[in-house]
Amino acid sequence: MTDGARLEGWVPEIGGAVSLEAVVDQAFDYRGNVTVVKTDGSETVGYLFNRNRDVPVPFVQMFDVNGAGPYTIPYREIRTIRFTGRDTAAGQSYAAWLRAKEAAKGALHAEKDSGRTPPRDA
Amino acid sequence: MSLPVSQMWAVASYVIKQKITGRKRYPLVLMLEPLFRCNLACAGCGKIQYPAQILRKHLTVEQCLAAVDECGAPVVSIPGGEPLMYPDIGPLVEALVARRKYVYLCTNAILLKEKLEAGLFTPSKYFSFSVHLDGLRAEHDEAVCRDGVYVQAVEGIKEALRRGFRVTTNSTLFDGVSPLKMREFFDEMMDLGVEGMMISPGYSYSKAPDQEHFLRTQRAHDLFSAILSNPKRRWRFNQSPLFLQFLMGKQDFECTPWGNPTYNVFGWQRPCYLLQEGYAASFTELLETTRWENYGRRSGNEKCRDCMVHCGYEPTAVHHTFASWRGFRDTVHATVTGRF
Numbered sequence: 001m002t003d004g005a006r007l008e009g010w011v012p013e014i015g016g017a018v019s020l021e022a023v024v025d026q027a028f029d030y031r032g033n034v035t036v037v038k039t040d041g042s043e044t045v046g047y048l049f050n051r052n053r054d055v056p057v058p059f060v061q062m063f064d065v066n067g068a069g070p071y072t073i074p075y076r077e078i079r080t081i082r083f084t085g086r087d088t089a090a091g092q093s094y095a096a097w098l099r100a101k102e103a104a105k106g107a108l109h110a111e112k113d114s115g116r117t118p119p120r121d122a
Numbered sequence: 123m124s125l126p127v128s129q130m131w132a133v134a135s136y137v138i139k140q141k142i143t144g145r146k147r148y149p150l151v152l153m154l155e156p157l158f159r160c161n162l163a164c165a166g167c168g169k170i171q172y173p174a175q176i177l178r179k180h181l182t183v184e185q186c187l188a189a190v191d192e193c194g195a196p197v198v199s200i201p202g203g204e205p206l207m208y209p210d211i212g213p214l215v216e217a218l219v220a221r222r223k224y225v226y227l228c229t230n231a232i233l234l235k236e237k238l239e240a241g242l243f244t245p246s247k248y249f250s251f252s253v254h255l256d257g258l259r260a261e262h263d264e265a266v267c268r269d270g271v272y273v274q275a276v277e278g279i280k281e282a283l284r285r286g287f288r289v290t291t292n293s294t295l296f297d298g299v300s301p302l303k304m305r306e307f308f309d310e311m312m313d314l315g316v317e318g319m320m321i322s323p324g325y326s327y328s329k330a331p332d333q334e335h336f337l338r339t340q341r342a343h344d345l346f347s348a349i350l351s352n353p354k355r356r357w358r359f360n361q362s363p364l365f366l367q368f369l370m371g372k373q374d375f376e377c378t379p380w381g382n383p384t385y386n387v388f389g390w391q392r393p394c395y396l397l398q399e400g401y402a403a404s405f406t407e408l409l410e411t412t413r414w415e416n417y418g419r420r421s422g423n424e425k426c427r428d429c430m431v432h433c434g435y436e437p438t439a440v441h442h443t444f445a446s447w448r449g450f451r452d453t454v455h456a457t458v459t460g461r462f
Contacts (some may be wrong), residue, residue: 089168
């Protein structure tokens with residue numbers, strides 16, 4: 001899984017083919033809220049904006065859903081990360097804009113055509 | 123080039139000082155993003171796709187000034203998000219000007235007229251509005267995905283100029299742009315009376331809504347050559363002529379990712395304004411712990427392969443000017459003749 005739209009709703013099981021490091025990387029790249037499930041069973045829901053593995057104690061950082069933080073959580077305390085929030089980068093704003101423009105053009109042409117074409121019974 | 127002499131002198135003396143002191147990596151322009159919130163959702167922008175609680179966040183003025191002081195760059199650019207939506211933008215600009223930083227407030231100008239009428243800003247040689255315009259009316263409104271924005275921006279520019287502010291424009295170019303239309307756009311901006319223009323190809327943000335129109339290297343060279351090969355004498359650019367030559371394929375530069383460091387609500391962004399590979403808690407940490415060898419076109423990094431964006435290559439162009447007599451000569455020649 002590499003694309004955000006496909007990550008939305010993903011509940012990875014860490015272990016085997018899915019490593020914690022890979023899931024953290026996906027969460028870091030994901031533009032929606034996630035739920036970090038810790039080894040003690042507690043959960044933090046929010047936006048994971050940073051991760052660093054190049055330090056003696058690798059960690060992630062996040063702001064919770066109220067914007068509080070940043071909270072720093074060591075990798076070793078993470079059981080898994082669930083992709084619970086909507087992916088804000090998966091929107092189709094540009095496609096929607098193009099569709100709206102095309103529809104407006106179509107309506108304009110239809111209006112012009114209806115003005116030019118004399119009624120058959122005229 | 124249209125930069126005021128005092129600004130050119132400030133940048134030149136800063137660069138020379140860095141060279142004399144033997145500093146290997148130094149910043150030229152701090153990209154200060156006080157917020158990500160924006161009143162537009164442009165097709166080519168990958169900066170604003172965040173959950174609501176992140177979009178509601180913004181830096182305090184104290185955080186901004188601490189970043190400016192730590193970084194030490196002579197120029198501060200304030201992009202975003204839309205900085206005119208930042209509640210403390212007036213006090214922030216005032217404090218930066220008091221520090222004699224050259225400030226570019228990068229805005230879509232939708233709110234510009236309103237903020238000027240509210241008396242939020244005072245004209246200064248240190249302060250310039252950099253208005254985002256990606257072309258003439260039809261082209262710009264399409265780029266920002268909303269009708270009427272070009273007209274609002276032009277009204278804002280006129281009002282700012284009338285009040286004695288420095289005004290520049292910044293334009294991001296994508297595949298499919300008409301060189302002829304861009305030349306008409308340059309004429310239009312000069313007619314308006316802006317101080318200078320800045321142009322750059324767009325970066326292929328993986329999070330941007332439109333993924334089809336980012337320029338690849340050769341296409342970028344062709345496009346910028348078609349636009350700039352026979353420049354009119356009246357066109358003024360607010361950027362290094364060597365960077366414009368680079369866009370045309372006449373200079374072979376490597377990226378200077380630390381040249382325009384970025385600070386925002388997440389911290390100091392690694393490695394540059396465009397890529398988000400993590401955050402450092404301080405500017406010193408950013409400089410010392412980022413693996414710079416992994417970035418730039420020669421690094422082989424796929425994400426850097428087609429990037430020709432100003433924030434990485436304009437610092438290289440400025441460095442090149444002061445690194446050799448040839449670079450200095452090329453810059454002076456392009457500046458005096460107006461040819462690239």
